[in-house]
Amino acid sequence: MVSAQSMMATALACLAFSVAPVAATTYSMVKEYYGSSFFNEWTFYNNYDNLTNGDVTYVSAQNATAYQLAYVDTATNHAIIKVDNTSTVVYDNKRNSVRITSVDSFGVGSLWVADMYHVPYGCSVWPAWWSQAPLWPQGGEIDTFEGINTNTQNQMSLHTETGCTAVSQNQTSTLVASTNCSYAANSDQGCIVTDPSTASYGAGFASSGGGAFVTEMASTGISIWFFQRSQIPSSLSGNGSIIDTSTFGVPVANWPSTGCNIAQFFQPQNLIFDITLCGDSFTADGATWNSTCSGICYNNWVMGNGTDYNNAYFEVGYVRVFSTEGTNTVVSPTTSASGSSSTTSGSSTSSSSSVGLIHGGFWMTATVLVLVGLFSSALFTLA
Ligand SMILES: *[C@@H]1O[C@H](CO)[C@@H](O)[C@H](O)[C@H]1NC(C)=O
Ligand SMILES: *[C@@H]1O[C@H](CO)[C@@H](O)[C@H](O)[C@H]1NC(C)=O
Ligand SMILES: *[C@@H]1O[C@H](CO)[C@@H](O)[C@H](O)[C@H]1NC(C)=O
Ligand SMILES: *[C@@H]1O[C@H](CO)[C@@H](O)[C@H](O)[C@H]1NC(C)=O
Numbered sequence: 001m002v003s004a005q006s007m008m009a010t011a012l013a014c015l016a017f018s019v020a021p022v023a024a025t026t027y028s029m030v031k032e033y034y035g036s037s038f039f040n041e042w043t044f045y046n047n048y049d050n051l052t053n054g055d056v057t058y059v060s061a062q063n064a065t066a067y068q069l070a071y072v073d074t075a076t077n078h079a080i081i082k083v084d085n086t087s088t089v090v091y092d093n094k095r096n097s098v099r100i101t102s103v104d105s106f107g108v109g110s111l112w113v114a115d116m117y118h119v120p121y122g123c124s125v126w127p128a129w130w131s132q133a134p135l136w137p138q139g140g141e142i143d144t145f146e147g148i149n150t151n152t153q154n155q156m157s158l159h160t161e162t163g164c165t166a167v168s169q170n171q172t173s174t175l176v177a178s179t180n181c182s183y184a185a186n187s188d189q190g191c192i193v194t195d196p197s198t199a200s201y202g203a204g205f206a207s208s209g210g211g212a213f214v215t216e217m218a219s220t221g222i223s224i225w226f227f228q229r230s231q232i233p234s235s236l237s238g239n240g241s242i243i244d245t246s247t248f249g250v251p252v253a254n255w256p257s258t259g260c261n262i263a264q265f266f267q268p269q270n271l272i273f274d275i276t277l278c279g280d281s282f283t284a285d286g287a288t289w290n291s292t293c294s295g296i297c298y299n300n301w302v303m304g305n306g307t308d309y310n311n312a313y314f315e316v317g318y319v320r321v322f323s324t325e326g327t328n329t330v331v332s333p334t335t336s337a338s339g340s341s342s343t344t345s346g347s348s349t350s351s352s353s354s355v356g357l358i359h360g361g362f363w364m365t366a367t368v369l370v371l372v373g374l375f376s377s378a379l380f381t382l383a
């Protein structure tokens, strides 16, 4: 027997569900980039950096292998993605580096984990682990990890069309530099959250054994967790194919759907690793550059024998992608129903992914400086 009252309650619950979906917290693994097959399903950019104007040539897959700039270390099974640190670069030439984009993309309801032991750092070095949709800014961009020079903290951000803002953020970081995610606002700095942990970037990341970056793109919001190695939750370290984000605690950065309709502003994301050198008003910008480095970015760092780049590498344990349990959010170019030829999936991924940029250069340092100021005054107040 079902009472009218409970039927009414059920009907209301269903209505509520259809209007505002409850956060899904359980995900199952649908894709793994790991070990000897790590590099199998990525497109190498194979062009000089015409996206952020850095002083690098992003090599082809063939040259990445030939020059050992993207390879799997057979001793550890870790993937290495690096800047050339063995060639001498003379004036007007660029230094070789790597930019790779996943062939598949991953829709709303996805979560991805990058387990890393080392991230690139050093003067002139600008690395990122991020994602974007082929159509930018329409399909959105999520910057999970972005660092610069010898800074010590990871910077996270979203970039979207106008209408997406960061409100009611339920996150551990209080370092919020900007809340308008629109590419048209504030010179496309995005809505930025900085990780307070100095284990989240640079030498501090490496010395604590690295860690895991988790990016959740749910209809209820986008969240990023960073766990340094000693704090990786058991459902991740245990290698399980099912994970439950409700066991992860409050994320370090969070953009709830309250201020940003995720389904409207985000389309399936291609995952990207890249490392550029100098480039767009970033290291070249006086404030950014001078906050941790000196000299002239290209002349004093990129040129020369490359020993300055011994730390300019990603060492990746694995990248795994999960879908909300019971769904499959993987979008493969070969299975997409576009009707056009799908045999050039690799190159179409490459060309489409070249549309967007990773942004926020100037603002990142502005943020860091402001935060340093805040910290200093906080310390001053305490003292
Ligand atoms: C970058 O270069 C590639 C290869 O020449 C080209 O397809 C792409 O349109 C260029 N992108 C920009 C933003 O100039
Ligand atoms: C590899 O690098 C060499 C030397 O820089 C260049 O001439 C060649 O075009 C590259 N090959 C590919 C396939 O990118
Ligand atoms: C965000 O920036 C865009 C572009 O400048 C602007 O149109 C919009 O009103 C801004 N949103 C908020 C909430 O300020
Ligand atoms: C995790 O999975 C990889 C293969 O995906 C396997 O090689 C490794 O041994 C596993 N680690 C643990 C702790 O089970």
Ligand SMILES: *[C@@H]1O[C@H](CO)[C@@H](O)[C@H](O)[C@H]1NC(C)=O
Pocket: 170, 249, 250, 251
């Ligand atoms: C913030 O998130 C945590 C779990 O991630 C949840 O327990 C808590 O209720 C949330 N707080 C608010 C104000 O939504």
Ligand SMILES: *[C@@H]1O[C@H](CO)[C@@H](O)[C@H](O)[C@H]1NC(C)=O
Pocket: 283, 284, 285, 286, 287, 289, 290
């Ligand atoms: C760094 O600061 C010095 C001294 O203020 C200035 O001369 C120099 O131009 C700045 N560097 C850059 C790249 O702007």
Ligand SMILES: *[C@@H]1O[C@H](CO)[C@@H](O)[C@H](O)[C@H]1NC(C)=O
Pocket: 304, 305, 306, 307
């Ligand atoms: C590389 O160049 C730097 C600066 O010019 C120099 O100090 C260093 O000894 C060189 N290293 C090698 C291995 O040639």
Ligand SMILES: *[C@@H]1O[C@H](CO)[C@@H](O)[C@H](O)[C@H]1NC(C)=O
Pocket: 082, 085, 086, 307, 309, 310, 311, 312, 313
């Ligand atoms: C280049 O960097 C790697 C670490 O990424 C290091 O093992 C190697 O010794 C460096 N090569 C030179 C010539 O310094």
